[in-house]
Amino acid sequence: MRPFKTLQKLYDEESQVVITEKGSPPRALFYGEGFLQEDLPVGTRVIFPRPPLAGVPNVKAAIRWAINHPEGMDPLHALLKPGMRLTCVIDDISVPLPPMVTPDVRQSILEVVLELAADSGVDDVHLVIANALHRRMTEAEMRRMVGTKIFDAYYPDRYYNHDAEDPDGIVALERTSHGEEVSVNRRVAESDLIIYVNVNFVPMNGGHKSMGTGVSNYASLRHHHNPKTIRESDSYMEPKASALYRSNERIGRNIDKHLKVFHIETTLNNRMFGAPVDFLAKKEEDYTEADRLKFQAMRYALSKMPRAAARKVLNAIPAPYDVTGVYAGATEPAHQKTLETSWKQYVVPVEGQSDIVIFPIPFISPYSVNSILNPLLVQVMGLGYFFNLNRGVPLVKKGGCLILLHPAYDEFDPEHHPSYIEFFHRLLPETRDSMKLEHKYEKEFAENPSYVHLYRKGNAYHGVHPFYMWYWGENGRQHVGKVIVAGAENNHVPALLGWDRTDTLTEAIEEARGFMGRSATISLLRIAPTVMVDVK
């Protein structure tokens, strides 16, 4: 290990961008359920997340203030009428990541809202999880999300997962001006008032997407969850650059025209790691001796554990996020405020794109909470989410090279991702062309009775979901010239995904330089916690 003094080189402590020098410390990088410690070439630009914003001092007070001073709507107490039918629609377990320390902010919101509803004589209240085509949350997960008191009072009759395949449970509203079908959960559609309880983990969440996607079905989602829309989206995180968001906006406006929806949106800071792993959020230059020892001990222990055990350990560490803002009211004005706070937390301005960009891929994704980050999810993290963590201009140049750090193991969770297995092993060997996959196989998977059954009665993602994961990576695939997965433990997974593989990051950088030229510029997005770039 290098002497402490040489590691504390001079650098701009305020800046989130550090240029690697001779003697810069090695970087602590996520590598699936483990970590790598890597020296980067001199000149590599390392982009760090911003430090966490301060949380609101009293979350419940902030919630009360927001619902009493909503944007573009009357205060919530004025909307509640005795005898009315009220439905609270709640974001599912896909946000935040990892799940936050209890009480979850959704629990805090519901405690305030349900008390107010009861005081207003509203007894007909249902809590519906906006899981769309995501897996149903388990009983334990549902309990954790809202707390035991609410769970015991409402589960299972009045607190349940949305079922997009219930033939009697969906209502079709008027189509949009673009002909997009608008479908909504029947209980939601037949309510006098809907309160949407949101956790805005990244700017892509919330706004019209909440209702337009969360309580909809395949017939409606296929209008924007498709390769064409994704190709036309320059960034999922910047609404004005996203065709995906524009479609959701049209659908959401239709919903707002027919239903009364009161949104309560919340933003979190990026305090993803609490003790004893809080050092992971620091720049390596700021590591203390104790941090370095903890990192080495954790890296060693995780590398010696069976992968399932390492996964269990990492999943058991909740994130001590703080709530940084609560905004309520009509969809668009409330969401605009949310976006401003969200960007304030995540956006790091950077000068120019890079030829080569390195993304460390962690153990978790929105679709693998308490599960396995299978190869399709590695793909979606790299080419879908991380590639899109920008405000319209990607960090990597057009035709550039992406390096992902992950073992790329061939492991799937048959309980949560049964249709992913068939997609990966039967369809990808035939074609990686999203258009062809959509045209030839999407409907078949969406309607496969076994997958529908597993979605409705088990805890499986919908049969069509692996297609969405593949489409999600579409604009990344169209943009980059090469993807190399460094540290892949087999050949066939990268090959099926259309990627190269190397044993180490150093080899991957060498290969990327061979592809892009010896003077290629390199950036590392030092994620997690979450960071977004604003490329100037």
Added chain:
Amino acid sequence: MPSKAAFFDVDGTLVKTNVVHVYAYYAMNRGSVLGIAGRTLSTALSVPLFGAMDTLDRKTFNEFFYRYYAGLSEDRLVTIAEDMFEDVLKPALFEQSQDLIDQARRSGCKVVLVTGALDFTMRPLARHLGCDDLIANKMQFVGGKATGKVIPPIIEGANKANAIRAYCTKEGLTLDKCHGYSDSASDYAMLAVVGRPTAVNPDLRLRSIARAYNWPILDLK
């Protein structure tokens, strides 16, 4: 016009019972006190033998087992089938069986039961579930009495696959797009012949096969 079908095994897949339960019901309804006593006693004594044979070889089991129907009249068998459905099969249906069948229909499949049981015992169930067709064993009758022999080929194991293939040819269905559902490794051929196999409440052998081939596994309740 559907171009695909969903083929469902019955015993253990859609209902909790098997052919022994069905036969036991007939034995219990023999008609006379002596008849009931005789058949119930002989059935009871044969249960360990049935169990052993069913585990070892379903074909031998069926051939052996259907001899017990010898001498029963066709009219009576058909009449009792309706009662037997209400008393034995309907209560034993998994609650989610109907959902699965409805979903298969919504996805554009013809719904076909494929079972080693006798056709007259399964018709009320097929009707109840809204199935389009039934592929089942047919008992031979002479002079209105069951001979105890099944008209070949006996529907079981590899013959289920043959029957499904023949059915698809006859109905103009694409085998590769068809779904198959079964609980038992003895139906491996039936599952392997269709393009979209699914193991339902599988036994240990089938569960391991399904895992190996990445077939979906359903646990119907």
